[in-house]
Amino acid sequence: MHGGNLAWAAELAGCSPSAILDFSASISPLGPPQSAIAAIQSNLNLVREYPDPDYRRLRSAIARFHQLSIDWILPGNGAAELLTWACWDLATLDATQVLTPGFSDYFRALSAFDAKVHRCPFDFAGNQRGFESVSMDLSAVIQPTCEGLLLNNPHNPTGQLFSRESILFCLKEFSLVVVDEAFMDFLPPDRQQSLIDDVQHYPNLVILRSLTKFYSLPGLRLGYAIAHPDYLKVWQTRRDPWSVNVLASVAAEAMLSDTEFQQQTWNWLEVAKPKLFQGLSALPGLHPYASAANFFLVRSDQSVPEIQQRLLKQHQILIRDCVSFPELGDRYFRVAVRSESENQRLIAGLTDVL
Numbered sequence: 001m002h003g004g005n006l007a008w009a010a011e012l013a014g015c016s017p018s019a020i021l022d023f024s025a026s027i028s029p030l031g032p033p034q035s036a037i038a039a040i041q042s043n044l045n046l047v048r049e050y051p052d053p054d055y056r057r058l059r060s061a062i063a064r065f066h067q068l069s070i071d072w073i074l075p076g077n078g079a080a081e082l083l084t085w086a087c088w089d090l091a092t093l094d095a096t097q098v099l100t101p102g103f104s105d106y107f108r109a110l111s112a113f114d115a116k117v118h119r120c121p122f123d124f125a126g127n128q129r130g131f132e133s134v135s136m137d138l139s140a141v142i143q144p145t146c147e148g149l150l151l152n153n154p155h156n157p158t159g160q161l162f163s164r165e166s167i168l169f170c171l172k173e174f175s176l177v178v179v180d181e182a183f184m185d186f187l188p189p190d191r192q193q194s195l196i197d198d199v200q201h202y203p204n205l206v207i208l209r210s211l212t213k214f215y216s217l218p219g220l221r222l223g224y225a226i227a228h229p230d231y232l233k234v235w236q237t238r239r240d241p242w243s244v245n246v247l248a249s250v251a252a253e254a255m256l257s258d259t260e261f262q263q264q265t266w267n268w269l270e271v272a273k274p275k276l277f278q279g280l281s282a283l284p285g286l287h288p289y290a291s292a293a294n295f296f297l298v299r300s301d302q303s304v305p306e307i308q309q310r311l312l313k314q315h316q317i318l319i320r321d322c323v324s325f326p327e328l329g330d331r332y333f334r335v336a337v338r339s340e341s342e343n344q345r346l347i348a349g350l351t352d353v354l
Helices: 006-013 034-042 044-048 056-066 078-091 104-112 164-171 196-201 229-238 246-256 259-281 304-315 340-353
Strands: 073-076 096-100 117-121 148-152 176-180 205-210 223-227 286-288 295-300 332-336
Touching: 006 304, 034 044, 034 246, 044 246, 056 073, 056 246, 073 078, 073 229, 078 096, 078 104, 078 148, 078 176, 078 205, 078 223, 078 229, 096 104, 104 117, 164 176, 196 205, 196 223, 223 229, 259 286, 259 295, 259 340, 304 332, 304 340
Parallel strands: 096 117, 096 148, 148 176, 176 205
Antiparallel strands: 073 223, 205 223, 286 295, 295 332
């Protein structure tokens, strides 16, 4: 159901997990930044103490980064934890629309609270202009008849980017709109379609962010929600105390001020991404889709699980099959953008197994 299952991949490939070249999880290959590692190492003594239950330093760092009051910030044990509380609120509404194909965790979290879900398919293939997805008008996709809307922007697994203006339109039509911006920080600030600057004007808007994909620290589990303080106070009463560990907290404080690493990441992606798209496009039987994120969805003329197994056994390369997305099935896969040499290794491996 998720990328990054290296234990499964290593068993199939007959090697150690460290030998697997992982394209299945959309994590930056540049991190973790040295600023985060240094912060963890210099604060190891804090593991003997409980975290601050209010996370004031961490919330203050996030608030400064987005120029918000700390009352609008709630850190969590990854964006996945905060998604759970958002879906609790969505489940209280008559129904929730989710774009399909959609991230499986959305349906998991909604079903946990017996939410009524309306699946809303959209034509992601009709918005192709080179390797970079242009912003799409969401109002042409959704049906403003339900009371809740859950979407991610950029969209996973398609990489589609929805325009900020079209999401603002949805805020006038829905009682609650939850926007997962887990991959938004991979776009340079001048190309982002984030609604963070608008959140204080819309009490029915919840934004979820991840700090582990862009900074390559998924093992630390750290994300945050931005929403009206009344929402966040309720979420705080629902969850266990100390959901964010002290090392994740100090790492986040350091990373958010690491402007050099942020610029380095945007520079890397600007070069590596179009080259990977071109390499995938040149392979017979593969059809990559334009993406605004750090990954590509690829349609294959052959069965993807077979390609995936051959890549693992012959080249120790893991790609993300899309069989967990019912609308896609076994003819699609997703690959992250990695370093240029690793991307070339993927193209060579695909050339061989195809």
